[in-house]
Amino acid sequence: DGLRDVRLEVQGLSEKVAVKAAEEAVMEITTAKGFEYEDVVHDWVARATAGHGDLAEMVGTSAGSAGTKKGDEVVTVNQEDTHGLAGRFVIEAKARHLGMRKTLEELEGSLVNRDALAAIAVFSSQDQAPTPVPFHYSDNKAIVVFDSASGDDGAIQLAYMWARWVVRRQLATTSNDEVDVARITTLIDD
8 A cells, every 4th residue: 555655646746747847848839938027027127117216017918009019018217307208118028039130120119119219128048139248239229138037137227227318318319408428328338
């Protein structure tokens, strides 16, 4: 009887291991992994917005102004920092590999669809990102790696501050407020 009980326990454990392995395999090939990563990014962004008085909103399941669902998260910058003007940036959370051209196309679509002034693609690991560095920007689009398991959020912090700066810079250009662009660029480079 004791041997039979041990055998049943081992069988039960091996079934649980097999189910877990199957679930992980399905997660790798479905969009569920992407939705899970969107939640991780949203949790981080929600904490970051609190320190600036910004507003974070998950919007990936609703259509934007272009009628698509492009753009997973919209951050509206605190109007105290924009002299009362409305300014926002959009975040795309990516838990899969994308090439540079496809990433930039998605960011452009997100900018238009969410009426944003800056866009960030957040990749869950460096091997999925189209750049060899954890933070890369060009014009009003940035690519960042945020591996939440590592606990290092330095790159996404930088991307968040960069996006706020881009929004404020673009709004200042339209409102004729003076912004020391050279100083801000130097601070970001540092």
